[in-house]
Amino acid sequence: MRIRHSILTFILLLSAFTAAHSQSANDHIFPAMAVAKPYIDFDSKGFIIQGKRTFIVSAGLEYARIPHELWYDRLLRIKRAGFNCIEIYTIWNFHEEQEGKFNFTGDHDLGKFLDIVKQLGLYAIVRVGPYYCAEWDNGGYPIWLKFKKGLRVREDNKPFEQYVDRFFDHLLPVVFKRQINDGGAVILVQLENEHPNGWGTIMSDGYFKRLQSKALQMGMQVPYFFSGLHHASDPAGDGKLDDDKRPNPWFSTEFWAVWYSQYGAKPGDAGLYDRRTWKIIAHGGNGYNYYMVHGGSNFGYTNNDEDAASYDYGTAIGQAGDLRTIYYTFKRAAWFSRSFQDVLENSTNGSAAYKSITADTTLKISARTSPAGDLIFLDNPGTSKISTALNISGAEELLAGKKISVQPKEIYPLVHNYKINDEVTLNWAFSRVFAIVKQDNTTTIIVDAEAGDQLLLRFNTKAKASSTFAAIKVANDHVVIDEKMPFTGETPVEYGFSTGSQTIRVLAMNRALTDKTWITEVSGKNYIITGLNYVGESVVKNGQFTIATETPLMQRAAQKGILYTDKKGLVFNLNMQKSNQQQVINLSNWQYKNAAINSVSTVNTSTWLKSKNPQPMGADADVTADAWYRTAVNIPSNGKYTLQVKGGGRGQAFIDGKPLAKWKLNDNELSFDLKKGKHTLAVFTAHDGRDKLAAYLGPIDEVDSKGLFGTALIKKGGPFITELGDWYFAKAVEKDDVKQGPPAFDTSVYKKYKIGADVFDLKEGYAWFHTTIPQQPAGTSKITVLFKSVDENATVFINGKQVAHHDGWNQPFEVDITDAEALKHPINLTLFIENYSNEGGIDQPIKINAIGDATAITGWQLKGGPGDAMSIQGWAKLNAAKQMKNAPAFYRTTFSVPQVTGNTFIWRFDPASLGHGSVWVNGHNLGRYPEKLDMKSLYIPECWLKSGLNQLVVYDEDGSNINKTRIVAEEVAGRIIKEISIPLN
Known part of the structure; x- marks a missing residue:
């Protein structure tokens, strides 16, 4: 995969990367150790947690992006939406920002966070790294790693692994102490993240074996895997999730819900991700983790170069904790999948048995069959509502004259032969089931129907049932609810019957009311609350059920609610004092304070980092996005001068404390006027976040460095760096074509080329690229060709002669031209590029530098931070x-x-x-x-x-x-x- 700045390109590339990688990797999971198996286990059909088949509905969030005071609030919102699990990264530079100084307190207190997860009855999937991505600065690598000699990341590299080991020595005990078999929340662990070479149980080299052995040595006992499972914005894809060769459940660790380029929801987001979620449920998926459910904020200097303070992600729970429309979409799928988890976690594809239940061929039929019952899904992929009759053997009388309406893009679930308890089986549910809630000897079934929709459910009973509800038809061995859904407004329609020791309650409500329906557990008992915008903390004390309620400032404050215990529904009214927020x-x-005092000649630099050449930002252990550089220059005569130095980010030059000029440091040069004499040159540098280094392996000392670095030169005249244009390309047949040298330049063979364009159609291939370097001024002794990124391997030819070869994309390299005769004429520059995956060509503009001999500026000083x-x-x-x-x-x-009691103003x-x-x-x-x-x-x-x-x-x-x-x-x-x-x- 290529590193790009375009978000759309990144999505496409990562999708292609994961699709291509899945052919050579797997989605397998290492089993739990024997001591943990009674608590967390799996087979080929599903997860088993504490002996029960469990559908994992997981919410991605990062504790590093949430103040610790708000952890409980955000996690409770997640739980209220039906999630039973959270997934987190344990970002390295968040815990070891300064080398050897580990921080697990306050906002960094991972142990406390996981304890709150457990307190709320949630599970945790912990992704321990050491690489994370996550649109986080440097992908989570501490900046100090860039300055370790010989270090190569994500490889079997001793320097890297020794620092990983030291971090894991502090991190892993925090995590492993909280594994589920030790009474904690942790059920799964991910080692590494989105590594190009090792997903699932693939261990392609010693690096993966080192991670595995280290984690096992430190006490990892729950199941684990490498890098991730089924990352995609539509993980179910074409719906073929069953795999007889898979020894473990199907699970997506990153179901991308919306995207990090977005604040808030767009129209259509909820429907789009609703459908993609139900595809997982309908086709044999055993769980999923939305990345993200709550995005949060990049506090401090933690953002990468694609975002800033906000990581809202446009998803369910907003950056400020508000609930979006998609929250209720997630909630609906969560409660359904958890209600029928004993089917979904132990099922096979039963589609063939139900393929003829409708004559409407525009509806796609899929089904899951299991010992616990069957789920059949009617999939309407079109843009119009479909009303269809159903043809089901044994249910002809029940279905006579009735139609089921499936909304556009909806996947509509039917339930067949689902055992509710020893007394009752849900023989057929032709109405949408929102959730099934066990309440002692009462089982409450919440169904979703709009006014006029058919309410149609049949229950088989072991003994004859009794009911006081006129709409319920009771026979010797079954019970039927068969009527049109009346207009309900804010009140559910209730039905119920009893048989043996069991009571079945059916609550029928429209979708607007299921959005306002909450299932909460207090002291081991389940309660259902309808009619409220949100239910927070709940407690039972002294015969009172007390709840913290919440409604948006912009909505009507008066609400009518019903609390359903196992025995009855208790009606209450909630009148909130509506409050308008000052805008x-x-x-x-x-007040003002000069933040440029480091530019003046008299500043004390005794504590600054000193070096011959400027060192990249962070060399002095500073982790901010700002740094100052200082040196002395001796100018021989008045005139225009050009400073050349490698850089990354933004810069501003000062001469003797006075602002001189601003420039993009990546341009590597700045021209300005100077007067004769000795001067203090100060350069202020800043950046907007480092690259997240997605899929990058190797040395990171020169990757996306910020500030100034390398040799600094100054010369009268300039500027001396110019971009090469007028590029052409010609396809090659095979790799060995490079041995013949470049074909003669002929526009009948070569076609015009634009920098950044893909000439390989996202496939492996080879091509020649040609341009002409203009003739240089007389006396030029050297020019340097500057390659910022060539995708992906390049062989360089000057006037038909091979002079260099470079492997790897997104890695700068240079080629010097010093041939005196060649420099007297225009020069033919030709590249042979090898592309092995996705798009390829010349990523970034290629420039030439004609500064030649110039005076080196030495004696640099560095001080990071704004002050x-x-x-x-x-x-x-x-x-x-x-x-x-x-x-x-x-x-x-x-x-x-303003402070108003009972309000949370944002x-x-x-x-x-x-x-x-x-x-x-x-x-x-x-x-x-x-x-x-x-x-x-x-x-x-x-x-x-x-x-x-x-x-x-x-x-x-x-x-x-x-x-x-x-x-x-x-x-x-x-x-x-x-x-x-x-x-x-």
């Missing part, structure tokens, strides 16, 4: 006349937020008119701006705000105007909260 808090009384944002020294009232223009600046003020910082930088509220770093999503303001977690004055500090790297910034409300995410108690007697 804007204007900011004033700003102490919380320092009380150096502040003054903002005065534009005293502020240094076009230079980094600190700004500070205070603000107050506030965000709007960096309007600012450039690039970071924001702190009460000492907490909100993350980087500008945002790259539709939401441009930065979320301020409510737990970080306080009554009275709150301090706001902004570090703007561009020194932009601060006066247009504001604190703004995200009213759609605000909530009204109220506690209500309902007598149970």
Whole structure:
């Protein structure tokens, strides 16, 4: 797979990568150790947890992206949506930001997080790395790893493995202490992540064996696997999930739900991912993990180069904890799959037996059959509703004159011969079942139907049943509910019957009400609550059922609810005092502090890192996105000069403390005017996140380095770097064509080529690429051809002669041309490119550097970081006349937020008119701006705000105007909260 900056391209490439990789890898899972098997086990048909067939409905989130004060809240929201599991990364640089200094406290307290997971009755899948991806800075690798000699990541490399071992020595005991067989939540462990060479149980080299042996040595006892299982935005694909050769369940560890390029939901998202989820359920999947269910925030400097502070992901639970439409979509599929998990975790493909139940060929039929019963799925892939009669042997009388309506894109489940208890079997459910809830001797079946839909259920009973409901038809050995769904509004339609010691209750409600229906367990008993927008914490004490309720600020506050115990439904009214959130808090009384003092000649640099040549950001152990470089230059005469140095990110040069010019460091050169004499050259550098290094193996010392690095040169004149254009290409037949040298350039053979274009149609192949380097000025002794990325292997020819070969894409390399005779004329530059997967060609523009002989600038000093944002020294009232223009600046003020009891107001910082930088509220770093999503303001977690004055500090790297910034409300995410108690007697 290639590393690209285009999000759409990344999606396509990763999909292609996982599809291609699955042919050579597998989705197998290593079994549990004997001591753990009674607690977590599996066979080819499903997972078995604590002796019960269990469908794993998992929610992806990262504790690293959530303040620890909000962990319980976010996990409870996940549980309320029917999830029984969470999946997390244990990101390396989050726990070992500084080499050898491990942090497992506060927001980093993984143990506490997993304990809360257990407290809520959820399971955990833990992905321990050491690589993560996750749109996280450097893919989760600590920056200090870049400066370890001989280190190659994700390979059988001793330096890398020794640091992995040390990290695992601290990390794995936290995880393994909480395995399910030791009373914890952890049921599965993933070693590595999305490695090109090892998924499932594939161990392609010693690196994987090292990870395995280390984890087992440290006490891993639950099942585990490498890299992941079935990553895709539509994991079920064409629905062929059954595999007789698979020794374990089918599971997707990354079902991509929406995408990280999005804030909030788009129209159609809920329906799209609803269908993709039901495809898994209908075709034999045994579980799935949505990546993500709650995205959260990239606090501090944790974002990669594709995002900023927000990692909302557009998914079910918003960055600020609000519930989106897709939340209820996830909830519906979760409760159904868990209700019928003893079927779905022990089934075979039963489609053949039911292929003729409808004459409508536009409906696709699939089925799962098991000892516990059958599930049949009517799939309407079209865009129009289909109403169809069903032809089922033995149910002709029940179905006579009736039709089932399947909505566009819906996968509609039917239930057959499902054993509810020893007294009752659900012979047929032709209405949609939302959930089945066991409540002591009562079993409640919640069905979903709109007004006018057919309610049609038949129960077989061991003995004759009794019922007080007129709509229920009771016979000696069966019970039937057969009527049109009446208009229900906010109240379910209730049916019920008893037989033997068992009671069956059916609650029929429309979809709007199932969205407001919650299943909660308190002290081992299940309760059902309908009519509320959200149910949080619940407790039973002194005969009272007390719940924390919540409704969005923008919705009607009055609600009518019903609490269903095992015996009755208790009606209650909930009247919330509706509250309007103030929309804007204007900011004033700003203070300013110069953040460019490191540019002046008199600054004390005794603690700075000193080196001959500039070192990349992070060489001094700083982990921020900012750094200063300083050196001295002696200019022989007035004039225009060009500075050349490799770099990554953004830069601003200062001469003797005065701003000189800004440039993109990746351009590697800057031209400016200088006066004769000795000067202090200071360069401020910043970046917007490092690459996540997806699928990258090998050395990381020079991959996506930031700041300045390598040899620095200065020369009068310039600029000296120019981009080569006018490219052509011609297809080659085979790899050995390179031995014959490039074919003569002829436009009848060579076709025009645009940099970045794929000439291989996403397939393996070979091609020639040609351009002409213009004749250089007289006296030029050397030019260097700069290759930033060639996809993927390249052989370089100068005037038909091979001069270099390079293997690997996304890796810069250079070729010098020093032949004096050749430099007197235009030069033919030809590349032979070998492509082995996906697209190929010349990834990035190829440039030439004609600086030749130049003066090296040595004696560099480095200091990372913006400075102490919380320092009380150096502040003054903002005065534009005293502020240094076009230079980094600190700004500070205070603000107050309204405090209304029972409300959660959501506030965000709007960096309007600012450039690039970071924001702190009460000492907490909100993350980087500008945002790259539709939401441009930065979320301020409510737990970080306080009554009275709150301090706001902004570090703007561009020194932009601060006066247009504001604190703004995200009213759609605000909530009204109220506690209500309902007598149970």
